[in-house]
Every structure is written in C-alpha cells, then in structure tokens.
Amino acid sequence: MPRIDGVAKVTGRARYLDDLDAPGVWYGATVRSTVAHGVLEAIDLDPGFDWSRVVVATAADVPGQNYIALIENDQPALVAVGKPVMHVDEAIALVAAPTKELAMAAAKAVRPRVRGLPAVFSVEDSLAANEKLYGTDNVFKQFMIRKGHASDADFEAVIAKAAHVIEGTYYTSPQEQMYIEPQAMMAEWRDGRCHIVGSMQCPYYVHKAMKPLLGLGAEDVVITQSVTGGGFGGKEEYPSMLAAHVAVLAKKAGRAVKIVYDRDEDIAATTKRHPAYTRHRLAVDQRGDVLAIDVDCVMDGGAYLTLSPVVLSRGVLHAAGPYRCPVVRVRGRVVATNHPPHGAFRGFGAPQTTFAYERQIEKLAIHLGEDPLQLRKRLALRKGDTTATGQELGFSVGTDEVIAAVERVAGPPPVREGTGPNGEPLRRGRGYVFYFHGAGFTGSGESRLAGRATVARTTSGRYEVRSSSTDIGQGAITIFTQIASQALGVDASLIDVIDPTTSLVPDSGPTVASRTCMVVGGLVERAAKELREKLPSAPAGEEVAVTMQYEPPPGIHFDDATYTGAAYPCFGWACCLVDVTVDLDTYEARVDRCVQAIDVGKAINPVIVKGQIEGGTLQALGWALLENIVYREGKVANANMTNCIVPTFADAPDLETILVEVPYPFGPSGAKGVGEIPMDGPAAAVANAVGDALGCAFDGIPILPEVIAASRARWS
Amino acid sequence: MSSAYIRPRSLAEALDAKAQHPDWMVLAGGTDLMVNATHRPEPAGILDLWRLPELRGVTMTDVLTIGAGTTWLEVEHHAAVLERFGPLAAAAREIGALQIQARGTLGGNVGTSSPVGDSLPVLLAFDAELELASAARGRRRIPYREFCTGYRKTQLAADELIVAAHLRPPATRTRTTWRKVGTRRAQSISKVMGAAFIELDGDVVTRARVALGAVADRPIRIAAVEQAVTGLALGAKAAEAARAALRSAIKPIDDVRSTATYRRDVAENLVARFFS
Numbered sequence: 001m002p003r004i005d006g007v008a009k010v011t012g013r014a015r016y017l018d019d020l021d022a023p024g025v026w027y028g029a030t031v032r033s034t035v036a037h038g039v040l041e042a043i044d045l046d047p048g049f050d051w052s053r054v055v056v057a058t059a060a061d062v063p064g065q066n067y068i069a070l071i072e073n074d075q076p077a078l079v080a081v082g083k084p085v086m087h088v089d090e091a092i093a094l095v096a097a098p099t100k101e102l103a104m105a106a107a108k109a110v111r112p113r114v115r116g117l118p119a120v121f122s123v124e125d126s127l128a129a130n131e132k133l134y135g136t137d138n139v140f141k142q143f144m145i146r147k148g149h150a151s152d153a154d155f156e157a158v159i160a161k162a163a164h165v166i167e168g169t170y171y172t173s174p175q176e177q178m179y180i181e182p183q184a185m186m187a188e189w190r191d192g193r194c195h196i197v198g199s200m201q202c203p204y205y206v207h208k209a210m211k212p213l214l215g216l217g218a219e220d221v222v223i224t225q226s227v228t229g230g231g232f233g234g235k236e237e238y239p240s241m242l243a244a245h246v247a248v249l250a251k252k253a254g255r256a257v258k259i260v261y262d263r264d265e266d267i268a269a270t271t272k273r274h275p276a277y278t279r280h281r282l283a284v285d286q287r288g289d290v291l292a293i294d295v296d297c298v299m300d301g302g303a304y305l306t307l308s309p310v311v312l313s314r315g316v317l318h319a320a321g322p323y324r325c326p327v328v329r330v331r332g333r334v335v336a337t338n339h340p341p342h343g344a345f346r347g348f349g350a351p352q353t354t355f356a357y358e359r360q361i362e363k364l365a366i367h368l369g370e371d372p373l374q375l376r377k378r379l380a381l382r383k384g385d386t387t388a389t390g391q392e393l394g395f396s397v398g399t400d401e402v403i404a405a406v407e408r409v410a411g412p413p414p415v416r417e418g419t420g421p422n423g424e425p426l427r428r429g430r431g432y433v434f435y436f437h438g439a440g441f442t443g444s445g446e447s448r449l450a451g452r453a454t455v456a457r458t459t460s461g462r463y464e465v466r467s468s469s470t471d472i473g474q475g476a477i478t479i480f481t482q483i484a485s486q487a488l489g490v491d492a493s494l495i496d497v498i499d500p501t502t503s504l505v506p507d508s509g510p511t512v513a514s515r516t517c518m519v520v521g522g523l524v525e526r527a528a529k530e531l532r533e534k535l536p537s538a539p540a541g542e543e544v545a546v547t548m549q550y551e552p553p554p555g556i557h558f559d560d561a562t563y564t565g566a567a568y569p570c571f572g573w574a575c576c577l578v579d580v581t582v583d584l585d586t587y588e589a590r591v592d593r594c595v596q597a598i599d600v601g602k603a604i605n606p607v608i609v610k611g612q613i614e615g616g617t618l619q620a621l622g623w624a625l626l627e628n629i630v631y632r633e634g635k636v637a638n639a640n641m642t643n644c645i646v647p648t649f650a651d652a653p654d655l656e657t658i659l660v661e662v663p664y665p666f667g668p669s670g671a672k673g674v675g676e677i678p679m680d681g682p683a684a685a686v687a688n689a690v691g692d693a694l695g696c697a698f699d700g701i702p703i704l705p706e707v708i709a710a711s712r713a714r715w716s
Numbered sequence: 717m718s719s720a721y722i723r724p725r726s727l728a729e730a731l732d733a734k735a736q737h738p739d740w741m742v743l744a745g746g747t748d749l750m751v752n753a754t755h756r757p758e759p760a761g762i763l764d765l766w767r768l769p770e771l772r773g774v775t776m777t778d779v780l781t782i783g784a785g786t787t788w789l790e791v792e793h794h795a796a797v798l799e800r801f802g803p804l805a806a807a808a809r810e811i812g813a814l815q816i817q818a819r820g821t822l823g824g825n826v827g828t829s830s831p832v833g834d835s836l837p838v839l840l841a842f843d844a845e846l847e848l849a850s851a852a853r854g855r856r857r858i859p860y861r862e863f864c865t866g867y868r869k870t871q872l873a874a875d876e877l878i879v880a881a882h883l884r885p886p887a888t889r890t891r892t893t894w895r896k897v898g899t900r901r902a903q904s905i906s907k908v909m910g911a912a913f914i915e916l917d918g919d920v921v922t923r924a925r926v927a928l929g930a931v932a933d934r935p936i937r938i939a940a941v942e943q944a945v946t947g948l949a950l951g952a953k954a955a956e957a958a959r960a961a962l963r964s965a966i967k968p969i970d971d972v973r974s975t976a977t978y979r980r981d982v983a984e985n986l987v988a989r990f991f992s
C-alpha cells in the first residue's frame with residue numbers, strides 16, 4: 001500500500017506549521033544566554049528601542065509553575081531573575097511582534113545580565129563535583145545490573161580466573177537529529193483554553209507539561225500535532241519547551257503567536273544524542289567463551305535531567321550485548337554538565353553501548369584469530385537463553401536467520417590494497433556486527449503508560465482510528481490504516497486516521513521506542529477486531545467505538561529495583577556487514593557497501609520498513625564517519641548546515657536491506673519494533689572495517705579523516 | 717522593509733546602475749548571498765544580473781571565455797571545457813550539488829573570492845585573466861592572481877562588474893589536475909583543494925603552476941613548489957621535491973571544519989600526487 005501522506009508531502013500540499021496561520025498571528029523570538037553557567041541578575045531593555053509595538057515575556061509571565069514537567073521538574077521554561085543559567089542558548093526572555101523582523105530586532109535589544117560561574121564541560125569534571133550542578137555529586141541517575149554474582153569481590157574473582165580479558169574505553173559523540181522541518185509551534189488562547197499546535201512526536205507529553213506551567217486543567221489545554229517533518233527523538237521532549245514559550249507569549253500578547261526556529265537556532269539550542277564514554281571488560285575462557293562482562297558507561301546529560309535517565313536505562317540494558325554470559329556487571333551513570341541538555345535520539349542510549357560491545361567482540365575475534373562472524377554466531381543469544389537482566393528469551397529470536405542472511409550475500413572480502421583514480425593508494429576492509437534492540441518502552445514502562453487507542457465507526461458510516469501516535473514521516477498513518485482495514489475487513493479508503501489532538505484522541509503513549517506499530521498498532525488491531533464483532537448488532541447511524549488498553553504479554557515482568565526481569569516485551573535482531581575503502585592521500589574512509597539483515601517480526605508494509613532501515617542505517621554511517629558537534633565553551637560552534645555535517649545521497653553506499661521475519665506473537669500480525677534498531681549497529685561495523693583496513697583499532701567516533709591521519713603511526 | 721530592485725536588460729544598463737548605486741548588492745545566482753541573508757542587514761538595493769544575456773555562455777576561440785553569469789552546470793557540460801579544461805569541469809561538478817550548480821555562477825565564485833571557492837585554484841593554475849567593466853572606464857583585464865588580495869578582498873572597484881574569465885588551453889604535453897577534499901562527498905566546503913598545470917618535455921617538467929585553496933586567507937599559487945619541480949621528471953623524486961617545498965610554504969589554520977595539521981598533511985599528499 002502506498003504512503004497515504006506521500007502525495008501531499010511530495011507535491012508540497014502538506015501544510016507544516018510554518019504554512020499555518022491564525023488571524024492576526026504574531027511571531028515570537030527567543031532571547032538566549034551567551035554564558036554557560038551563571039546567575040541571571042537582571043534583564044535590561046535597550047531604552048533606544050521602541051517597545052510599544054512588541055510584547056516581552058519573562059519567567060514572571062509564566063501563569064503557573066515555571067518548569068517543564070517531564071521526569072523531574074528541574075528545567076525552567078525561562079530563567080528567572082536571581083536563578084541560575086545552566087547552559088549557553090538557554091531561554092531567558094521572549095518577544096513577540098507583528099513581523100519576524102521586528103521580533104528579531106526586539107530580541108537583540110533585550111540584554112540579560114548574567115554573573116558568570118565556573119562551568120563544567122567534561123564528564124570527568126562533572127564527576128569530580130568541584131562545581132555542583134545537580135545534587136551533591138552531579139549524577140542525574142545511576143543504574144546497576146548484576147547477574148551471576150553478589151558483590152564486586154565475587155565479580156572480580158570471576159575475572160581473575162579468565163584466560164584472557166579484553167579491555168577498552170569507547171567514545172561516541174553527540175549527534176544532531178537534523179529533521180528536515182525545524183522545531184515549530186503556535187499557540188492561541190480562546191475562551192480560557194490554550195490551543196497549541198505544532199511539530200511534535202508526543203502530544204500528551206506537551207499536554208502533561210502545559211497543565212502545571214499554564215495552571216490549567218486537562219480539558220483547558222488542547223494540543224494538536226501538525227504535519228511533522230521528521231523527529232528522530234528530537235521532537236520528543238523539546239516541543240514542550242517551545243509550547244511553553246508560545247503559550248506564554250500568546251497569553252501576554254492576547255493573540256496567536258508562533259515560533260519557527262531558524263536552522264542555526266535549532267541546532268544550537270535543542271537536544272542532541274548523549275555523548276558517552278563506555279569502559280568495557282570482556283573476560284573469556286581458553287576457548288573464547290565469555291565468562292564475564294563488565295561495563296561502566298558515563299553519559300553527558302547536559303544541564304538538565306530531561307529524559308536522560310530513560311536514555312541511560314536503555315543504554316545499560318543493551319550494554320552486555322546479545323551474547324551468552326553467566327556473569328554480568330553493568331554500571332551506568334548520566335551526569336550534569338553545562339552543555340545544552342542532551343536528549344532523545346533514535347536508538348536512545350543503545351547505539352552508544354552497542355558501539356562499545358561490538359568493538360570488544362571484534363577485538364576478541366582478532367585475539368583468538370577467529371572469523372569475526374563465526375565468533376559472533378558461536379556466542380550469540382538464542383531462544384531459551386537469558387539476557388543480562390535474566391530475561392529468558394521465549395520467542396521471536398532471529399539470531400540464526402539474520403546471521404545466515406548476511407553469510408549468504410557476503411561474498412569474498414574486498415582486496416586489501418589498491419589504487420584510486422588519482423593514483424592515490426587505497427586500503428580496504430570489512431567489518432561485521434551482530435546486535436539487538438529492545439522493542440517498546442523500557443522495563444515496566446509499557447505497563448505504566450497503559451496506552452490506549454480507539455477504533456470507531458462514525459455516524460457517517462466511515463471508520464476512524466484515534467490515537468495520539470504521530471506520523472512524523474515514519475508511516476504511522478499508513479500502517480494504522482492497513483492494520484485497521486485488515487482487522488475490520490473493510491477497504492482502506494473507508495478508514496480515517498485522525499490528526500492527533502488531545503481533546504479527540506486517547507493517550508496512546510509517546511511516539512518513541514519503536515513502539516508505534518508494535519504496541520499501538522496492536523491496540524488498533526484488537527480494537528478493530530472487537531468493533532467488527534460488535535457492528536452486526538449495532539444500530540445503524542450511531543457511533544460505535546471500541547477503546548483498547550495495553551496489557552503486557554503473559555510472563556513479562558520487570559523489577560525496577562533490582563534491574564532484573566523482562567526488560568522488553570521482545571527484541572529485534574540484526575546482523576550488519578560493512579566494506580570500506582580508505583584513501584591514504586586524504587585519509588577519508590568511505591563505506592562502499594552496507595548489508596543489514598534485520599528481524600522485524602513481520603513487515604506489515606515492506607517498503608516503509610525498508611525505508612526505516614535504510615534511513616536509520618545512513619544516520620548511523622554518518623554518525624560513524626562524518627557527524628560531529630563541536631562544542632566550544634559549551635556552545636555549538638558548528639550550528640549551521642554548512643558545518644554540521646550529515647551524509648548526503650552522494651555519501652550513501654549501496655545499502656542492501658534484508659528483511660527477516662520471526663514473528664512476535666503479541667504484535668499485530670507478528671510485527672515488532674523496527675524504527676530504532678538500524679541505528680545501533682553500523683557505527684561499530686564501520687569502526688571494525690576501518691580497523692581491518694588499516695590494521696589498528698578505532699575506539700571512538702566519528703572516525704573523521706583527521707582522526708585517521710593522526711593514527712598513521714599505528715597502521716600496519 | 718524591502719530593498720530597491722533593478723534587473724537590467726543589458727550590460728550597459730547594469731554598469732550605469734552600478735555606477736549610480738555602488739553600495740547596492742550585486743546578485744547573480746544568489747547561492748553565496750542567500751546563505752547569510754538572515755544574518756546581515758538588508759542592502760539598500762539589489763542589482764540582479766541573473767540571466768543577463770551578455771554575461772552568459774562559454775565560447776572557445778584560441779582562448780576559452782566564460783561569461784561571469786554562466787552557471788557551473790553550463791560550464792561542466794560545455795564540450796571544450798570537458799575536452800581541454802578538465803580541472804574546471806571537475807571543480808564545477810564538485811561545487812555544491814546539482815541545485816547549486818544550476819544556479820551558482822563563475823562570477824559569483826570570483827566575486828566572493830573566498831579561500832574555499834573551488835574554481836579559484838583552477839583559475840590560478842591556468843593563469844586565467846578576468847575581464848572587468850565599468851561605465852566610466854570601460855573594460856580592463858587583470859590576471860586572477862592579482863585580483864584577490866586578501867580574505868574575501870578583491871581589486872573590483874565599487875563601480876565595476878565582472879564580465880568574464882579567459883583561460884588559455886594547455887598545449888598537448890601538459891598535465892592538468894584537480895582534487896578537492898571536502899567535509900563530505902557533495903554540498904561540502906573544501907578542507908583542502910588544489911589544481912596544477914604542468915608543462916612537460918617528455919616527462920620533464922618545464923613549467924608548473926600549482927594552486928591551493930583553503931590553506932591560506934585566499935586561494936594561492938605555491939611558487940616554491942613550482943620552482944622545486946621544474947627540470948625534474950614526473951615520478952617519485954618530483955613528488956618528494958614538491959612535498960618538501962610545500963612544507964614551509966603554507967600555514968593552514970584550525971577551524972570548525974578541520975585542523976591545520978590535517979590540511980598540511982593532505983595538501984602535501986595532493987601536491988606530491990600531482991607530480992608522481
């Protein structure tokens with residue numbers, strides 16, 4: 001089935017927030033901190049500016065509580081006078097004006113006065129806690145997994161018995177989502193209610209945040225998602241901040257106000273992937289079987305807690321990798337710094353720790369002199385095995401299928417040495433990875449969320465799917481239509497997936513964590529099936545609606561206190577091969593070929609699924625080789641599209657995508673998550689391949705040409 | 717707030733307008749100018765040269781003449797350019813990507829004369845001449861090597877426009893090359909790039925012009941390398957001589973795109989490759 005939203009988007013008919021207008025709308029602009037850490041002493045207004053034509057709002061204009069409600073309430077919508085400034089580009093004041101130009105001019109005429117304090121830009125400095133940014137130790141959150149041992153002493157005893165211990169520390173860099181549509185939001189107050197419409201992934205996150213901030217009840221805040229040009233996690237938490245800003249301005253201005261970020265502002269101020277340092281020890285016996293895994297991961301959370309604990313949790317839960325191991329210790333910490341808050345990005349912590357364990361397995365293969373793919377096959381988790389948290393894998397484990405799929409197409413490895421068209425010497429190499437990704441919310445999250453979705457036959461005789469899951473380009477509307485059409489036994493043209501508006505749709509949970517098709521799609525399927533049974537006896541001309549609520553599959557329990565149990569309802573499984581060429585004149589590594597075989601349970605719409613995998617793969621290849629956020633004194637120094645590099649089509653290799661289907665019994669038609677998994681593995685595959693080409697280890701990304709040049713002394 | 721706007725129909729009209737409004741923004745394809753449009757005050761007026769017929773097109777007589785308003789797409793597809801000015805075609809193909817090449821012009825690249833303007837080392841290597849014009853003084857010619865005098869600074873007078881560039885074709889025994897190293901494979905700003913024009917007698921270099929971009933405040937010729945290789949046969953020895961001569965000839969910098977060390981290393985490798 002072709003994408004339902006496709007034609008409108010390709011022909012330019014789709015109306016993004018910037019295309020929407022309310023009568024008499026004004027434009028907002030944001031006054032931001034230029035200081036990474038300090039205290040806001042005053043906000044001065046340039047007396048030479050004509051303030052009569054604009055509205056200025058500060059923390060004092062927030063009608064309710066001045067915080068963005070998320071996990072903790074530590075982040076203000078606007079820094080209040082007398083309160084700390086925690087990062088560069090933090091919002092201090094807002095202006096609104098009849099034109100964008102006037103708003104920008106006014107914003108420049110607002111002068112915050114900040115008394116500077118020493119700032120913290122590294123995780124080491126943060127952990128040293130000389131400067132306290134959060135609590136007494138700057139640690140936002142710590143998680144610990146222990147399997148097969150009671151104490152650290154027990155653990156070290158196992159390590160001591162190992163025939164060999166592979167050890168390394170791995171760095172993964174911050175990454176910008178670079179969604180094609182920058183963050184954008186509009187608010188209007190009508191009859192005491194605040195209506196907010198904008199580009200977002202999670203209308204109910206914004207709803208939750210606006211209630212205390214605006215001092216309103218649930219009914220009086222109405223959040224609507226507009227057509228959204230990509231999110232990748234970047235529109236998970238930040239839209240609540242932007243919604244707060246337009247809502248406060250709209251209230252003060254007494255009219256609709258919208259803000260559409262300029263690209264540079266978007267890159268500078270909004271969330272990025274958490275940079276992470278992961279120390280990893282892999283203890284093996286004589287045969288190379290894994291005896292123990294020890295991981296210590298520290299992520300830079302930035303200035304506020306935001307979603308960091310959840311990102312860390314996923315990172316920790318994936319850190320031991322999809323390998324059999326009786327004894328596992330994983331410690332994860334996310335710490336406060338004076339960087340702008342890091343946040344959600346496709347993969348959500350897992351790509352960081354996946355990079356570390358797949359570099360480790362590669363080093364083990366080199367140490368043992370064993371074929372890297374065969375080693376992975378030998379050590380991999382299969383049905384009946386248990387993960388680091390003791391989750392027994394009961395179903396939908398595609399290990400053998402994904403590895404076999406890659407083996408089938410791999411072919412001989414590239415010839416190691418060659419010459420390029422300009423006479424430049426070349427080196428080629430191949431890298432493999434095997435990895436997994438938990439589908440759905442982490443731990444007990446799905447049960448706690450208790451997401452709901454409704455399918456209804458309306459009075460007009462058409463069918464409606466009502467959920468708060470957003471289509472952000474990933475195809476949710478199309479997939480829900482397909483699922484409902486099949487379950488109802490009616491033609492897809494009779495089905496409308498309505499735009500997510502909190503007053504019209506139930507809370508299905510956020511559009512994150514590869515859960516939309518698997519979890520919410522599952523609710524849609526169940527609701528549609530029940531509706532189909534009810535319809536014959538229902539009076540014609542009346543609305544009949546069925547709402548379903550999430551229930552965990554039997555036997556899926558997770559204990560948050562001990563970090564044991566079923567971390568996810570199920571996992572996706574993947575194997576990836578990457579061939580690279582390194583140009584020894586320019587030190588550029590280029591990916592020539594990338595094969596991804598991914599177990600998705602069931603591909604309800606194979607074109608959309610392949611699109612997800614190809615897009616995620618390219619994002620991962622970019623992260624591995626090109627993408628680099630340059631922070632200078634806490635400010636993004638390359639906050640523009642010219643210098644914040646993401647891959648273009650010319651940088652994309654041949655992508656060979658192989659869909660493997662080992663059904664998940666509790667997903668719609670067997671489907672499980674696919675959105676995030678392609679992001680997790682390829683970066684390590686690239687590092688493994690570049691290492692193979694040059695004969696030395698690359699333990700950090702991005703592997704920029706500058707990095708390869710600097711490694712020259714280590715080549716073999 | 718909107719600027720005055722003129723779109724002249726002839727070069728004479730354009731030169732008059734330029735003389736009258738020397739402070740106005742001269743707009744060709746706009747691919748340099750629009751990038752910073754939101755970050756700078758609006759100009760008093762805009763003089764739009766886009767598609768002005770007298771500035772467009774490529775002609776090949778005993779020299780190649782490229783009108784300032786010719787787009788990179790037109791340059792890269794011109795038969796004579798493809799046949800005899802390989803480095804220019806190659807540079808054109810690597811400026812931005814298709815959309816930018818369809819809009820960006822030679823005059824714009826020269827007008828900006830940024831250290832990372834990709835066509836500029838080619839102009840230096842071919843020792844191209846620019847043709848400039850003004851209403852008051854008519855036309856004049858100036859070699860590109862004298863035109864750019866500093867970071868985005870040129871000899872263009874306030875009442876002048878760039879009309880064309882003229883390039884002499886290489887003789888048969890000439891090696892011409894070009895290489896760009898950017899931040900990625902398209903839509904990328906150069907970290908280092910360079911061009912060479914090497915006249916040969918058999919395999920022996922009789923005269924060479926070597927130019928690099930992104931290693932100084934402007935695109936530069938590297939006289940030290942040119943001298944070092946003259947009289948040597950192409951091959952390992954010439955390559956090493958070029959590399960050694962380059963070492964003390966440039967002082968690249970660190971910036972958000974790359975490092976001085978990398979630029980130096982790669983510039984050496986490229987120059988060595990030109991002569992190997």
Ligand SMILES: Cc1cc2nc3c(=O)[nH]c(=O)nc-3n(C[C@H](O)[C@H](O)[C@H](O)COP(=O)(O)OP(=O)(O)OC[C@H]3O[C@@H](n4cnc5c(N)ncnc54)[C@H](O)[C@@H]3O)c2cc1C
Nearest residue numbers: 744745746747748749811812820821823824825827834878
């Ligand atoms: C996405 C993107 C990618 C790019 N990639 C590259 C790249 O890879 N390599 C590269 O070198 N450049 C690149 N550029 C820059 C730009 O495309 C080129 O420099 C192009 O040649 C500029 O031409 P233009 O006609 O668009 O110039 P404009 O923007 O119209 O003008 C540029 C300057 O030249 C002046 N000017 C133009 N014509 C005349 C004239 N006839 N007389 C006097 N002054 C004149 C203008 O006043 C202005 O100062 C890129 C730009 C973008 C937006």
